[in-house]
Amino acid sequence: MKIRILLFLIILSVSIFLWSKNLNPFSDRMFSFHDITQFARVSEFTYALQTFQIPPRMAPHFSYNLGYPVFNFYAPFSYWITSLIHLTGFDVASSIKFSFLLSLILAFIFMYKFLKLFFHFHSSLLGAALYSFSPYFAVEIFVRGSLGESWFLTLLPLAFYLIYRNSRSHSVILFIITAFTLSFTLTSHNALSLLFLIPLFFYIFTLSNIKKNLFVLFSALLLSSYFLLPFLTEMSLTYAKEVAKLTVYNQHFLCWNQLWYSPWGYAGSAPGCNGDGMSFMIGKTQIIAGFLGILLFFYNLIRKKQNYYFKIFFFIFLLGLGSIFLSTYSSTAVWEILKPFFSILQFPWRFLVFGIFAVSFFGAYVIQSKSFFIKVLTFVLIITAIFYNAKFFTKTDLKKEEINKSLLSEIYIQQAAYNIPEYLPKTASREEWLKFSPEKNNFSSLLNQKFIQANDNQKVTVMKDHDYIKSAKTSSSNLRLNIHYFPYWKIFINNVSYIPKEFDRLGRPIIKSDKNEKTILLKYEQTPVENLGNLLGIGAIGIFILLTLNRKLWKTMS
Template sequence: MVIWFKSNKFLVALILLIIPTFYTLLRPGFFWMQDDLQAFRIHQLDKCIQDLQIPCRWVPDAGYQYGYPQFIYYPPSVYYLGEIFNLVGFQFIDAVKILFILGFIFSAITMFIFLRSLLGSWPALVGAILYTYAPYKAVDVYVRGALSEFWAFVFFPVIFWSIYQLIKKGFVKYLAWMGLSIGLLLFTHNLMSMIFLPIAGVWALLWLILEKRWQVLTKLILGGVLGIGLAATFTLPVLLEKPYVHIDSMLSGYFDYRQHFVNLEQLFLSNHFGYGSSYLGSGDDLSMTTGVIHWAAGLLAVALGVLNFRKQKKLSLVILTLAVVDLLVLFLIHQKSTFIWEHLSMLTWLQFPWRILADSIFLLSLLGALAVYLIPQVKLAKVLGVALIAAVMVFYGGFFKPYQWYDISDADKFSGKSWEKQLTISIFDYLPIYATLPPTSKAPLQPEVLEGQVSFSSYQKGSNFQKGVLTAGELSLIRLPLYDFPGMEVKVDNQKITHWNNDCRGQEFCLGLITFKIPAGQHILEARLNNTPVRMIGNLITLTSIIVLGVLIFLSRKHAKNHR
């Protein structure tokens, strides 16, 4: 044990130094956040797991309990991890806190491992601390509660590390790591993937040029394809089944990107930290800064790169390239970049241009580590590193704390007004297209009888199904408390029947609920969300990619064993 601590002293120091970012979460209860659906999402995914709905796509209680295609469109990976903690006995709210804590720890460790492979342990420690104490990370956790986006930080360094190692060494195991990390990023936050993977492409091209190892290009392409394949079960439906839900509310009003550009003072000079929201203008009560210390470290890296260009040509070119990329990233956060946003319509899905700060934080932390590495005198490099670590901990450490703390349990979270609120938060997002507007009241426990006479002896609502036993006195028309959606199938006595969604009698506005006729007699009824061709193809591609990943891991271990 002593030997392990000595050989991993920098890693141990890193863990100890980042404890202040999350120690306030190590207590009973829960904390305020803007996206207060994190525990609810794990709670709903738990119902999917209990029903063996894997992968989870449809959840039963969202949409005022009419059901919702939550995980067809919202990245689910972090919630699967949260479900593991729930299954071993933790409360849902505790699982959320654990996930945030692990996000801090894992992102720091992956950054450290990446930087250590590139620059050594001391610069790696400094860079990992910069990466952890970025103000925007405090915003993600303690203001926005953006769990999935926060976890994307874990995979940025792994992608850069695997690309670098694959180009330098060409081993199959790095191809596997590249595919796995890209797949996990896509499965964790598709929007973060959209803005980070092009930067990873620049990183790959840069090292291909510097190392002149173009023979590795095929492996890099295969790694990218493998990553896309691993996440296909999510990415294919989210791309191709987008027309089946209302998305206008996600891109208009408050969520229109034009309202959320950041000015230069906010971006570079402000040290304000608030728990409010982002608005048009400079009056935001929200930190949207890169961090003065972070960009100062980045500038120092550029200066050292220029001064050391002859001695450290490769790293100097790396620094200058990363600096240019970071400037482009920061430009996209400023209003002057509107013309780019107008021409690249996919950027509008980001909603908030300042989300791109995630990329800048990663790049500036990498540049800060490079600055420490390029200091020629060892003592001076240590002094600079200590100064950077101390500065971010002093200036930004106070940001990492909850706004309010609630002494509650799962029982409190999922009952009363709190439960009612969670059923309707973000109800406009991903509303099935057959509904004109969201419901104004909770779904009934049993189907409505629109015509005829029907009595139910039993009725059950599952995660992606509803079923029951009924007796119809005559040919009857019933309407289920369940949204219609592509893949929904209704069976009576195990025989598929035709249903429709446009009989909206008695409704203030059409909800697009499943409606069908049923003959006289006793019947067994079941409505269930099945796979569409797109979902089946996505599942098949992901399953195939998992097998390929397993083969690559097997081959890499066999290769390592043969070369011991």
């Protein structure tokens, strides 16, 4: 046992050393990636936490301080993690590196724990190395810079592990941990988290104690309601659907050979088999080991040597095969049939997250013997997987000073919304709003505005101008409030609620009234739907407390 612990720590330490060469949060170097608004989003999410706007829903400084409901629709889990790191004293760039590094470390540990349910030590260690060192994991971090997808990859094996454990345990604590973990997974990425519900549902039916696991899934959905409910019901108030249609998914299918080899690069996805500027390799070691594992699985199936876990293994095989198939041109007909649902993914290659999970699982399956020779061979495969793929986990082309000067400057944060235009409220004209994008260099009139402006040139006395509450006195009969109106903004005129009906082309409310002096109060309050989502999450926690205190009730339910 001590030798196994030592070997595990050695392999994990070597992995951390290789990952941290470019993800060291104490280094003054940083790397660029596709999603450059990550820095501004982490900064704004942290600001919301510091000002006790929990859960964060609006980025108050986005879109020239008009406010932008990005966190209402952007899966928040990775931002909770990264912003909490930021609050401990790390700067934004270091917090992002730390978050990515932590996601890799935990992915290794969680995959090992899941595999250990079915395989012996050496097999599980191999599968964990194959999973966490897949080139596609490196793409998520060093090419795309996707905090959400990297954390989804991290939580996926943990979710499967805990669901399995929950089906066999009578522990209320484990039940609660499982519910929270599933909630984290369901709020880690917009599209993948919703898609995850399908395999999760089928996985539950491969296990015992189905009702209990369905209840834990229901509890997780309640916990996630603070995000999922507004995400599903208020998305129509933005341009998300219209912008999503601009991505033509059938231009981003993969060819089968790209899974084995595609040139490494830091550009984007393009139509065809040879035009991509980024790689979609699953990993040569991963594919070889996984393919041999699948052959062995079916060999055992033919010889009727399957064990108790056959249903689980077959489920993972179907998950992997189906996911990889759906990422390729071969699945075009299926995508056309399921277009209304699949189109939310935008890029078919997103299915690879499930593919590398399954390939790594069967890479562990291939190691069945505990002989000395097989143990040596296993460690050769582990070392090969780690050191061969380590070269992909690298990129340092920026100093953190450059990040602070450019991607965290006041003007960049104000303009960051133009990189995520889908969440512009529909009270604004998208065409008009785009005229003020950084490229047009036509935005000076939107800088340093007061929150309220009199269109008839009457005097306005601003009494308070905070990000979440603002007030002013004026006799003007024609006012404009400098916000993108969204239902979380509440307007009061002389303490009487006022719902605007007229807006300018940027979605800014126009208030027309008499010329008497009046007090205008503008404050941010969560909408009824958002509050309902919060209450459902609190209700789930209340259920957990009740089950913990009332052992008889828990015993009946479990």
